Amino acid sequence: MPRTSPWRAAHVVLAALIVALSPSIHAPAQAETASAQAQPAAAPAQPAAAQAQTAAPPAQTIAAPDQAVAPRDQAVATSAHAASYEPKPGTARAADSFRNPVNPSADPSLIYHDGSYYVATTRGDRIGIWRSRSLATLLAEPEQVVWRDGDASRDKQMWAPAFRHVGSRWYIYYTASDGVDANHRMYVLESAGDDPMGPYAFKAKIADFGEYAIDGEPITHNGQMYFVWAGPGRGMGGPAQLYIARMSNPWTVTGGRVAIPADGGCPEVREGPTPLYRNGRTFLTYSTCDTGKPDYQLWMLSIADGADPMVASNWRQHPGPVFSRNDETGVWGPGHHSFFRSPDGTEDWIAYHAKNTSTYTYDFRTTRVQRFTWNADGTPNFGRPLAAGATQRLPSGDPGAATSVINDFDPQVTYAGTWQSGSGCGNQCFWGNDHWSGQAGATATVTFTGSRVALLSVRDRGNGIAAISIDGGPEQRVDYYSGIRVGEQLNYLSPVLPYGTHTLRVRVTGERNPASGSTVISMDRIEVY
The missing domain is CATH 2.115.10.20 (Glycosyl hydrolase domain; family 43)
Structure with a gap:
């Protein structure tokens, strides 16, 4: 997760247009x-x-x-x-x-x-x-x-x-x-x-041991609960050390803590320790290398059944990122x-x-x-x-849902005005291609059958403002600008609609915010619910 000074760059929480929920943990x-x-x-x-x-x-x-x-x-x-x-x-x-x-x-x-x-x-x-x-x-x-x-x-x-x-x-x-x-x-x-x-x-x-502490959660080994977290590394100047302490109940740590040495391919962080269990063995997976960097990654320790987690040497370091x-x-x-x-x-x-x-x-x-x-x-x-x-495929036993996906090249999408298309966007686009237009008044119309629709596409510093409407209703303005180029971002989620066939229209307004260098709008991936 982002860390701010003194040890990491300023924390920025990802802004979400809307969201969803799901889950389960490997708790013994x-x-x-x-x-x-x-x-x-x-x-x-x-x-x-x-x-x-x-x-x-x-x-x-x-x-x-x-x-x-x-x-x-x-x-x-x-x-x-x-x-x-x-x-x-x-x-x-x-x-x-x-x-x-x-x-x-x-x-x-x-x-x-x-x-x-x-x-x-x-x-x-x-x-x-x-x-x-x-x-x-x-x-x-x-x-x-x-x-x-x-x-x-x-x-x-x-x-x-x-x-x-x-x-x-x-x-x-x-x-x-x-x-x-x-x-x-x-x-x-x-x-x-x-x-x-x-x-x-x-x-x-x-x-609370009187110093910076983040990312804590319990693990259970040999029937005993422990708490693991990330804190400052000795002489390393940042949250680069994992710690463990025994727990007497789900909200209380008892006794002292022990530092667990953990490799990571970089000096920056050891954070987000999370347990995984199999056949009596406890794996402790954790993140390294600063979440803002492209090399943020997972590494892993493990401890055998019967070994005491409070003895640092009982933890085995697995080599390299997992x-x-x-x-x-x-x-x-x-x-x-x-x-x-x-x-x-x-x-x-x-x-x-x-x-x-x-x-x-x-x-x-x-x-x-x-x-x-x-x-x-x-x-x-x-x-x-x-x-x-x-x-x-969904996880086994998931009841599923009548969802579908439309690509910008599919026949359910029709274009009016001047649009360009191509595959130069590579792995930042769905199926490696997209459509784009900066012409004011150009439109893309998506015909879909369902009760909700989401638009995902590239955002960039040369993008403008779109006007999006459903079934000819009021337009909602959406800014596709970003200070950096990033692919398959959730740009729009429609309100819940009566189930049936609907049309979604994306109109290029020809407008942009002052930071943007252009008015381009992209069409890429359409999720239908």
Whole structure:
């Protein structure tokens, strides 16, 4: 998650037009019962070619397959943006599929519980949760704010909420400050009942050792709960050290802390420690290298069944990153993650944030999910990050939803006025191509059958303002400008409509905000719900 001075650059919370919710955590049974290469950021949202002209571990887990990644939804096919399940452009997508992102925010804690997915992400001034029956519709769900704090010492810079279910209560662990980064400490909320949506009440400050502390959450090993978090590294000048302490209950740390040495391929951070369990072994996965950089990535420690986590030498360091940037698919900075199981308990999934730009920025981090598998030696195999628009099968047991996707070249989209098109935008576009126009009055009309529609496309510093309407109704103005070029961003989500056939019209207004160098509007990916 973004870190501000003194140790990291200024924190910027990703602005979301709207959002959705989903989720589940790999919490062991004991806890349940305890009390790149930078893209030229030239002018408009046109393809890059044109732009160049202007500049207690559950016992049941998945057997390791022969392949490193699950063949049905992870193998990348002919296009860097196409998973093997991807239907041909212009065809309706099956009700058991989805595409990333599933939420336009960062630092996801995603769980599946009692028939619904839930996701909480960094929101800055609040704790918000999104809920959805299917992962396919999570992006279109509204945020429900479950906590705002009236205490000025902890009502700002609220980062990285993490769910835990203990007994008949839900706990949300999070980081907050008074607006000064150095004053970040960790806190926990407790639900009034057995509902992940709350209501929640403030429970406690946790693991306060008098210095900067972020990203804390519990782990359980040998039936004992521990708390792990990130704090300043000795002599390293920043939040580059992982710590662990024993817990006496879900909101109390008891005794001293122990520093856990952790490699990371860079000196900057060791943060977001998150547990994963299998066959008595506890894996501690964590993020390194500054979330604003394209090389933000996941590394991993593990500890054997029966070993004491409070003895630093009992932790085994796994070499190299276990999940990192994938320039081929246009995914940079994958990290700060959580784990969940499919609704039927047969598949393991990772939720993480990543960006569609290699530029050093804390903006534009979105939540993505994908299935992972296990190696023959019992270690997790996370594979490579899939492209944002790659169609994947839903988790096994997900009820699905009647969703579909339309590409800008599909017959459901008609254009009037002067539009250009091409594939120069590469992995920053859905199916590697898009349409764009800067001509005032030019229109793109999408005919779709459903009850809601979302538009995702490139934003850039040469983009202008669009006017968007449904079925000839009032226009909503949307600014496609961005200070850097970034692909497949959620630009518009329609209101809920009566189910049926509708038309969405995007009109190029010929206007732009003062920071923009052009009036271009792009058409790329249309999600239909």
